Amino acid sequence: MAQTLFRTGLVLGTKSSDKLNAGEVIVGDGGMVLQLERRGYVKAGHWTPEAAVQNPEAVRQLHREFLRAGADVLQTFTFYCSDDKLELSGNVTNITGAQINEAACDLAREVADEGNALVAGCVSQTPCYLSNRNETEVKSLFKKQMDEFLKKDIDFFIAEFFRYAEEAAWAVQVLKTSGKTVGATLCISPHGDMNGLPPGECAVHLVKAGADIVGVNCHLDPTACIQTVKLMKEGLDKAGLKGHLMIQPLGCQTPECNLTGYISLPEYPFALECRTLTRWDVHKYAREAYDAGIRYIGGCCGFEAYHIRAISEELRAERGFLPPASEKHGLWGAGLELHTKPWVRARAQREYWENLLPASGRPKCPSMATPADE
Template identity: 70%
Template sequence: MRPAYLLPLKGILERLDAGEVVIGDGGYVLQLERRGYVKAGHWTPEAAVEHPEAVRQLHREFLRAGADVMQTFTFYSCDDKLDISGNAPNITCQQINEVACDIAREVANEGGALVCAGVSQTGVYKDRSSESEVKAIVKKQLDVFLRKDVDFLIAEYFAHVEEAVWAVEVLVTSGKPVASTLCISPKGDIDRVCPAECAVRLVKAGAKIVGVNCHVDPTQCLNTVKQMKEGLDTAGLRAHLMIQPLGFHCPDCTSAGYIGLPEFPFALESRVVNRWDVHKYAREAYTAGIRYIGGCCGFEPYHIRALAEELAPERGFLPPASQKHGLWGSALEGSSKPYVKARASRSHWENLKPASGRPLCPSMSIPDA
């Protein structure tokens, strides 16, 4: 029997309308910075052109871990952001976007995944007077995505719902399904527009999938999307829900998110969520009615594998990356050491309270203003 992940390709809305779980991929920018391909502070994606093999490999690892979507590595890939970075004077955003689409499609075709092309917040957004500038930037990106015939589009990582609405209004002119996720906390966007109202505005602009990504951890993201759902229900609007949180514990974040933590961006490892945290997050997201479930910065392939394993009963199959190690530590049953073998149980990992190993460190930080 052909594996479920290689069955004939269905569109994103077809999958979600049928109530299927869609597993997103994880974070690219931070992972590639750690591996030496992205410049910290600028976070622009010229690595797609400079080191396509690195981007391709990360896509492949997410696909093997169970991701149903390959999101193009086009974060911050607009002219104003690249100009500000000054990091790739001989590389244009058009080049980046074209190559990123090609890489994502190549890998997606290896496992029956969908390709999603993304736009994000611009550097020119100031107030309502910048609407035409923002829309022109998004339109330029969209033109490339349409030539590459991606499967659907996303406006992600917007801190102002107003700017996200403008992006959605441009993207929907393509006729392709449009998703939109905000990098906001349960308190709302930067202008203090509450999550419920944010969701309503995005759906009215034409987004078929709405939610949050980045900036805060799974718990805070879940709280935010639940508020979005309540807002849509109250308004009598229908949309699918999406969530892609940080792979870091940061309950001490302010509404500005993890970028305000003193550990950002070079000392976040002590906050990384483990795979059992991800199992819990996946189940809570599913129970809340969210069907597009993935991760953002800090989410590595093994985190996506944990998502796929937790939701395997609903999806009907396990990803290829699960073949080696078994579920809930069952691979440890073959250990020659009895105290390791004893950990080959779900109860051990579900009840674990992991230690940090840092006796002089506080459990929380004081975020910058």
């Protein structure tokens, strides 16, 4: 490991597109909402981000773990932070969206500056879109959040977790008025969005709205998400449009819900750990995503810091460095070479972990479920 260049004083451009235009890889961060719920700071079901105000140290620490694992971007903890969602979720604390947005931006920037990372201001789907499809009302929510972000030091925007390409496009149109780079990700399957719009057409819709980066996040595992982004790329190529590709999948295996997503699993949301990706699954995912032409590669719900480290390690040659979090354990289990047990020392090699078929450890485990025909 002595010859490895670790990340020290990495200087990034002021926009994510600076790196992407140069053909560089951007490693995103992991899931905030699910991790903070597991740690006791977020309420399941509502998933709203009051913790940015109530428990800033918890949010700060999670950001720091992702940064140490190699993330180039820290997303503000502002998922579901539209005023209508906070009201619908029974926000008895009277913490406003503006307070959350301000605190979340400050926390992300504080930690990002520790490693010269970028900060992405994030907006997500709104309940009022489903209730009335009123473009003016929906856009006003996005603009309010955008204006709050612009008071802070953010580098670019991400519109994430949209089930409808139309609503995502509305978000992009608003965010582009800032003059900053805008990424847009949908939580859709290879079948398309909830209106049945195919992934390729969704991507075209988003790029025409002004998105610089398009892709998918959450809801489905890496295999399904890579397939979806490939279809998005095909759609853009066919339309003669250019857009950088982004992927931040679910950190769980979801082979039998390749249309509806993980919320239809019986384990959602309190027993998903049995489906968690191993770090070796993530190595494979990162390589497949890179080979598919995707250059913004991260994770969403279920992705922990060690998953982000796995992305960083798999793409170390392309990035030219390893993160500090790789110093202790060595690549491909090399740290096991000094173990006292010979059968454990024998696992200090890439071949062992690449060929491993992980067991669940649960009697009569249904983990080999047959993917549904959807």
